[in-house]
Amino acid sequence: MAALMKEPAIRPRIIIHGGAGNITRENLPPAAYHEYREALLGILQDANSRLVLPGATALDVATFAVELLENNALFNSGHGAVYTRAGTHELEASVMVSRGYKKRGVGVMRLTRVKNPIQLAREMLRRGEEKDGGGAHQHCQIAGETCNQLAEKWGLDMVEPSYFWTRRRWDEHRRGLGKEHDDETYKRHRKEIDAGRESSNVSDHDSVVGDPSWNGHDYLPQGTVGCVVMDSTGTLCTATSTGGITNKVVGRIGDTPTLGAGFWAEEWTSTKAMPYLNTTLPSPMSSLSNLLSDCLPSMSGYLPVPLSASIVSSRRGAAMSGTGNGDSFLRVNAVRTAAAMARFSSSECSTVSLQKAVTAVAGPNGVLQQSAEDRWHQTGEGEGGIIGVELANGQGQIVADFNCGGMFRTWMDDKGKAQMMIFREEYRE
Template sequence: MRNLNLLMLLLAIYFVSCKTNSKKPEKLDYALCIHGGAGTILKKNMTAEKEKQIYSKLDEALSIGDSVLRNGGSALDAVELSIHVLEDSPLFNAGKGAVFTNSGKNELDASIMWGKDLNAGAVAGVDDVKNPISAARKVMENSEHVLLSGKGASKFAKQQGLSIVDSSYFYTAKRWEYLQKIRSKEQQMKQSDRYGTVGCVALDKNGNLAAGTSTGGMTNKKFGRIGDSPIIGAGTYANNATCAVSCTCHGEYFIRLSIAKDIAAMMEYKNMSLDEATNAVIEKLNQINGTGGFISLDKYGKPAMKMNTPGMYRGYINSKGEKEKYLYR
């Protein structure tokens, strides 16, 4: 009996010691990730000037988000304003740089989610809202709905006082010329031209996570196609208990796998780390021959920026002043 009691005492001491010595992850005051699309992004195909322009615009988006968070702003504000920078640049397939559909139009999609209460908003197929990410936020905050599309989404955006532009605003010669090339030759589109999305995830000083995604869709798309970007759980997801995620590339695969939500679910139900969950999701994507990438932050501000494509425009910044920007894998 004495030996049994001694054994139990030793076991108790061991478990208390393990608990005491277990190191909790460091929690950053704030952090932010951005992406500007994934695909066949190769250095050999990139001019020095364009590379410089992309790095500069990523830096601008990171700096805007960092300023919001550093001054105590919300993750939602940081996400929205960082995405504005990318939507307003013709370098990315969102807003001003959106690709053209088969009918020669620009159709824009966006979504945003608040990890604090799991509220979310999205718009799809809008053609006159300057910054679709703001329309998505208005849907989240000022309506009982999650997703509005087409003319209804535009009407709602106008009622909310958002900036409305003529559809010609979204025209860029590069995107238009590529559509003509596709139409005339019916050639296979390169990933770098076919796909592309912008997104942002953020953690603020109050411990709240947010995620947002905005896109011009797919070059030469037909039949009112909508990808994963405005679909909560597929292209965008945020939950304070786990992580925030924004996805990019071939949306059909991301919808089929509910990738953004799947990452959070593996963390919640399987107690996986963000690295473990994102690696598992990339493997799932590989198994169905899907292509793409995503950015993510866990509740401690740790990032994971993963892809199975040759490149993804992406960047990260945090409260310690650490900043990273990448174009290639």
């Protein structure tokens, strides 16, 4: 029978990402770098200040951090979300916990009037404890107008579609379609969108020269924002939100609201063999050997006792949030694949760390990159990264890796110091 390993006090952990993709020093000048750095570190500090309070939960802190990201136009979520080909916004969000709620994970998609999609995902998870799910029943994924209706019913902040309009994202959208993007056109289309008119005269079936979501030079957001938190109880939560891929087709669903593809959280009981040596016992020949010891000094009065092993069990968990080309994440069920590697490739004698699993999926030449085949670096396919937290032996470990130009990320390190990086090495001006 496996003995339960006594776990030490658990120190909360947090990591945040702000998207990944074709980020280079050429398309991220110093001024932009400092803007991202200040925003990410500020959000990290605000979230961490809540995480260290007594009774703080991973769910509350993770969704709070993502809400702050949604409110910042720098990031592809909420207020700063990218446009569809039709010039509209269809937002997505998800949340998942390792334990504590019946649904465990939920995804909401094609939102058009909910100010903070992550709060709708949170409410849908929480209200799953009610008999009828607060109107969402036991469904784990809901799309479209039903999402808007539930958000209103639950008292969440609602906005007009024009709230999600920002000039920067609109310019990216129009340039990608080869359309004019002057001030007058922007103002006119922004006004018309609240009246229910699509702003672009390009239909989903029209031909556009090149790929309007990726050109290999600019950083056109095709990722997400996300936060992974472990609280003092060892409960893990991942929260993710996005506008999707720049100039996506209306109705397209990405990995962000899809369980296993763009997010995952779980925990399980891990067993491990702990070797030990029994107390050495006198052998039956000890009396004889003592008599002969003067003549044969090398003879021992003790026989070696072989090593034995005690099987101990402990709680292990993993939570992750992905960012990048969502269609590629969907094809390989990227985040759940990493979790499965860590869980099912481990044994009593060896453990596959979550970091190793994440690198195998989202690192250079990993599963995501290989999924692009000969289209790698041609279409944006396969590009992305994953952040996460692993719980093992009562301790949380921050993990992250990516295969593209860069990934905006910030976290509290093992010494409690705030860190922020984009590339693999420090940004140098």
